Amino acid sequence: MAPIKDESIKTKVKPIESYMTTKIEVNKGAWTIEEDRKLAEFIEIHGPKRWKTIAAKAGLNRCGKSCRLRWMNYLRPNIKRGNISDQEEDLILRLHKLLGNRWSLIAGRLPGRTDNEIKNYWNSHLSKKINQKEKQREVLTRKGSKTQKRRLIEKVELREENNKEDSEDSKISFNVDDFFDFSNENPFNLEWMSNFLEQDEANN
DNA sequence: AAAGAGTCCAACCGCGACCAG
DNA sequence: CCTGGTCGCGGTTGGACTCTT
Numbered sequence: 001m002a003p004i005k006d007e008s009i010k011t012k013v014k015p016i017e018s019y020m021t022t023k024i025e026v027n028k029g030a031w032t033i034e035e036d037r038k039l040a041e042f043i044e045i046h047g048p049k050r051w052k053t054i055a056a057k058a059g060l061n062r063c064g065k066s067c068r069l070r071w072m073n074y075l076r077p078n079i080k081r082g083n084i085s086d087q088e089e090d091l092i093l094r095l096h097k098l099l100g101n102r103w104s105l106i107a108g109r110l111p112g113r114t115d116n117e118i119k120n121y122w123n124s125h126l127s128k129k130i131n132q133k134e135k136q137r138e139v140l141t142r143k144g145s146k147t148q149k150r151r152l153i154e155k156v157e158l159r160e161e162n163n164k165e166d167s168e169d170s171k172i173s174f175n176v177d178d179f180f181d182f183s184n185e186n187p188f189n190l191e192w193m194s195n196f197l198e199q200d201e202a203n204n
Numbered sequence: 205a206a207a208g209a210g211t212c213c214a215a216c217c218g219c220g221a222c223c224a225g
Numbered sequence: 226c227c228t229g230g231t232c233g234c235g236g237t238t239g240g241a242c243t244c245t246t
Contacts, residue, residue, distance in 0.1 A: 030214070030240095052231070068232075069215065104234060119235075120213050 027061045031070055035060055039067055040075050048076075073114045080112030084121055092118060093126060 027035075042058035048071055051064030060067060073079075084092070088110055095106045103115035103122075110118065 028216075050231080064231075065217090065233090066215075072233095073214075101235065115234075116214075123236095124212055 026063050026066075028066075031074075035062070036070070036075060039070060043071060043075075069116075073116050078112050079114065084113075088113070089121075089126070092122065096122065096126070 038058045038060055039054070042054055046054070046057075048054075048068075051068045053064075054060075055062050055064045055067045058067075062070075091110065092106060095109060099105055101119075103119045107113050107115040107118050
């Protein structure tokens with residue numbers, strides 16, 4: 001839950017130079033209930049566009065960026081709160097394997113989740129999990145006999161060789177950016193997921 | 205009970221992309 | 226082309242909260 005401050009707590013203020021000569025001071029730090037209400041009401045009427053104008057016209061002493069972030073990560077409708085399910089976690093892992101740190105793309109495939117949330121979840125949970133797994137693997141490899149090690153290396157080499165061929169093929173048949181182009185798609189349409197999972201299974 | 209360490213997450217920052225003039 | 230304004234993204238920070246000693 002976002003820390004909604006008591007109005008009485010003094011907000012940090014940062015002076016910025018506007019394009020005019022006057023100095024404008026903007027609030028920084030946690031949002032108050034009153035600020036949330038103003039922002040939500042304004043967006044309900046005018047829509048979430050031109051954030052700088054929103055910040056000014058909604059009577060918020062905030063920069064446009066801050067308004068956008070607050071809307072996207074907290075006030076927007078359909079935001080899912082609470083723990084990430086096992087299914088969602090699995091999906092994040094698979095998508096991260098494919099896309100790397102492209103959080104907004106990953107978030108786009110998890111309805112109701114924000115890029116910030118997924119990024120935080122990755123940094124606090126999943127990156128640790130992966131490190132642990134890698135350490136375990138390392139220990140197992142060290143414990144093995146010389147012949148076991150040799151066999152393992154041969155296996156890895158064979159797999160890399162196959163992957164090379166696969167990736168050369170996939171250059172033609174599979175483009176990640178095309179695959180994740182949702183411009184013509186309902187965000188809650190989950191057909192993509194079964195396609196993606198099929199692709200992922202095939203690669204393993 | 206208190207203090208220090210660790211964790212989590214909202215919010216900020218800097219940068220690059222895009223677009224209009 | 227160039228410039229300035231705006232937006233969106235990923236990395237990082239800071240403070241609140243929880244756990245451990």
